[in-house]
Amino acid sequence: MQIHKILNNNVVVVLDEQEKEQVVMGRGLAFKKKCGDEIDPAQIDKVFTMSNPDTNNKFQEIVANIPLEYMLLVEDIITYAKTHIGKKINDSIYISLADHIFMSVKRFSEGIVVKNALLWDIKRFYKDEFYIGQKAVEMIAQRTKIILPEDEAGFIALHFVNAQMEENPDKVEDMYTITKVMQELSNIVKYYFNMEYDEDSVYYYRFVTHLKFFAQRLVTKKTYQEESEDDLLDIIKMKYKNAYECVKVIKKFLVEQYDYLLSDEEMLYLTIHIARVTNKNCG
Template sequence: MEIKRVLNNNVAIIESEGQEKIVMGKGIYFSKHAGDEIDESKVNKTFVSSTPKTFDMYIHLFSEIPYEYIDLSQEIINYAKTTLGNKLDEKINIDLTDHMYGSIKRFKDGITVKNALLWDIEKFYPYEFEVGEYALKKIEEKFDVALPKDEAGFIALHFVNAELSEGNIENIYDITKVMQEVMNIIKYSFHREFNTESVYYYRFMTHLRFFAQRLIKKKTFDDTGDQDLYDLIKLKYKEASACTEKIAVYCKKTYKYDLSSEEQMYLTIHIERLITKG
């Protein structure tokens, strides 16, 4: 097996049967370079993407996140495939790894995020929520980090999204229309286009898809969040907050949909990430 490109000590790209693949193994690429041979028996994970865009996202994410997180993410995904019995969109590999890494890092920094949909997630998606609870258990075993139950809900939503991505979602046209309208407001607010290939753009679109789904179904967050936290976010991210207010006015006028303070807070955070990193 010949290496085409080394990303770090644990991750490399090879070409096999005319197709690029990402191959992983703990520390097996140390001191290795393009053109070197690697023992195929030492490779324990291989990723092949159906699209160049997703493959590039794999490269970006897996070259930055420690191997231990990727390894645990795959263990959780394999468990989910067995438990849920549904085909999952391949981007779950990106979503779950990225979310898990970020959640653990924030928790260690003393930051926790309340999941306003926790009760609904547990009620309407019991099997996905069980996967989320399994993930929390494995995270604690591997990293000695006891994430709050809210995170089980967030993880469950990633699997719901991975299932919906296979075309089971209702009102897909209306949801897509709402997403386009919101993105237009953001583009016009900042007079710019965004890099649709970036991980940050993909994260925002994932959030926006759920937002649009709630709007179409007329289901909003309960206002149970921390108003002081939202006020702090508005003060810190003034431009993103102003854009969120435009979106709130538009949704109220066009769809008779009221964004709760908590929903506006999450939207502001995602817009800030998009405009500064996307």
């Protein structure tokens, strides 16, 4: 295995049999070596192959500037998450999570603590991902002796939620906004009906899932449109009167706060989900 490019003493780029780049890590792997030299397979700790060329370039930039220990830690966290979540995770997670964890530990070591205003909602909306965040904080403590606050488990959870989304896989700030929108709409429903959610019910799970993809469309400015469902909407309005009145409140809120106009299709499906999750008029 020959060195194609040297990123630092511990990280090099090689070419596989198809002439595609692979990032290879190992302590002292490139020490006193140059491009074209052979590397000792026994020194290799990890090999990364990124399918997307742009992701590959960004990954190489990140690993060149982050200590090997953090990259190995991040790999272990992601491997654990893939096993626990059981869903496809975009390769961009290696970039965003490595940068986030490295900077978080650095900030915390300097006495800087960043509060997570949406921590409670992250726990509520993304239970699996928050569990991964908690495990990640434990693993960080084991490796670095730095005990990060629970807020960081929430931030890490958002990285994993984001890496499962098809749109904007490397914009975690959008995921934060998406969660905020979910929080706002969930609260509107909660206070409109003066109720508490049954967070273990299948209707609540479906409602949260609908809110997540709706909020994603709002943030990315993509309105959901299908063939006209006017007749069905009229039927739903009559059957689920309370839920539809709640949707009208949401519609007004979205126009005022986000300059976003709900389509008839969005009002239709939101009404159905609200009716089910509130158990109002849904016999």
